[in-house]
Amino acid sequence: MRLVTRSDFDGLACGALLLAAGVVDHWTFAHPKDLQDGLVEINENDCLANVPYVEGCGLWFDHHSSEFERNQLEGKYKGESRITPSCARIIYEYYGGKETFPNFDDMMVAVDKVDSGNLTIDEIMNPQGWILVGFLMDPRTGLGRWRQFTVSNYQLMEKLMVACKDKSTAEILEMPDVKERIEVYEEQTAKFKEMVKAHTRTEGNVIISDLRGVDPIYTGNRFMIYSMYPDQNISAWIVNGRGGHGCSAAVGYSILNKTCKINVGHLMLKYNGGGHEKVGTCQFSDETMDEGLPKMLKELCELANA
Structure with a gap:
């Protein structure tokens, strides 16, 4: 199946889990509004995760409350939609939890924290491990606007989806494409604060x-x-x-x-x-x-x- 998800940390985690479970073998990243507007063609070979429901998809996983307001979809789809800290959490539990995903503990804790905003001041100001990866992959952080990287954010998302399956947190942070983003993130923090104030x-x-x-x-x-x-x-x-x-x-x-x-x-x-x-x-x-x-x-x- 093809995964259709957002290009953010939760989308990355959803992709890594679905890939590890053998549910998807290729993917595309889409903006939720493009799906709502019918700009992405969807069929029964598509697994939608962390994006709005599109009629005709094969699987749908979501955790956004306004989806319930938009459509009374009960019984109309395969998959699961409920309120959880992250969409990745739904997929993790749906496909068997720790038994199916023994190496995903650190990532799951971080994706729940980052996606639900359940962070301490220290985690915000001095992010470490998967929380730092979560910030690097968040489109709102803004690294995608800087074009001096060896690979694009889109390409890094794809690399990380595959790497998550068998690399430790420390190994992920040592990947050259991740390291160069950490450097930019850290050197721009002071400039970011001044810009926000202005x-x-x-x-x-x-x-x-x-x-x-x-x-x-x-x-x-x-x-x-x-x-x-x-x-x-x-x-x-x-x-x-x-x-x-x-x-x-x-x-x-x-x-x-x-x-x-x-x-x-x-x-x-x-x-x-x-x-x-x-x-x-x-x-x-x-x-x-x-x-x-x-x-x-x-x-x-x-x-x-x-």
Whole structure:
């Protein structure tokens, strides 16, 4: 089967597990919105993981709450969809857990932590092991924007999927393609913080970072902002869309100030996006951005400061 998943740490872990279990033998990475818009052809030979359901797929694994709101899919698919810290956790348990995957303990702990944002300040500021790999592979960290690497992020995802099966955490971190990314990540952390401060404002409980038109966007993990703004409990991270067109907004609970109560996925759904209770994204086109983005931010601030 072909795996269709996101190009992030959870997608990588899903791929490594499905590959190890002999379920998939090739893969493609897709943006959730492209699947929703019917831009990726899907058939019964496709296994979808951590992406929205597409009718006609052979298997579907997902853990996003807004999927339940979008479709009452019970009984319409093979696979499993429920709320868990990561989609990889569903696949791990579905195919037999530790008995099937004896070498995946460290990776499973890290993917659950990173995907659910269940991290300490020390893990955010000084990531080690698989948590560091998780940050390196997160598109929001921004390493994909730097083109001086020997292989692309896409190619590294493929390498790591295969390597996960039989390499230790230490061996993964010593892979030359991983090491060169660690160097860039570490040298850009200070620049990232300065950039965030220059383009961020707060409105009550909400951190709003608007990086449209900012070039370059330095590399930094998505959780660092919460250590910089400890009094706020939710953030909106806005960047230009693909090819500089429109924009995307990623909204998420602070993982350090855990006082937010709004349903982010539900709000994003109103703006043609989706997500979980605690995190979600939506996109705006050039035509809808000027009206839609301020409207979404206004609603977010009203909900978060109620």
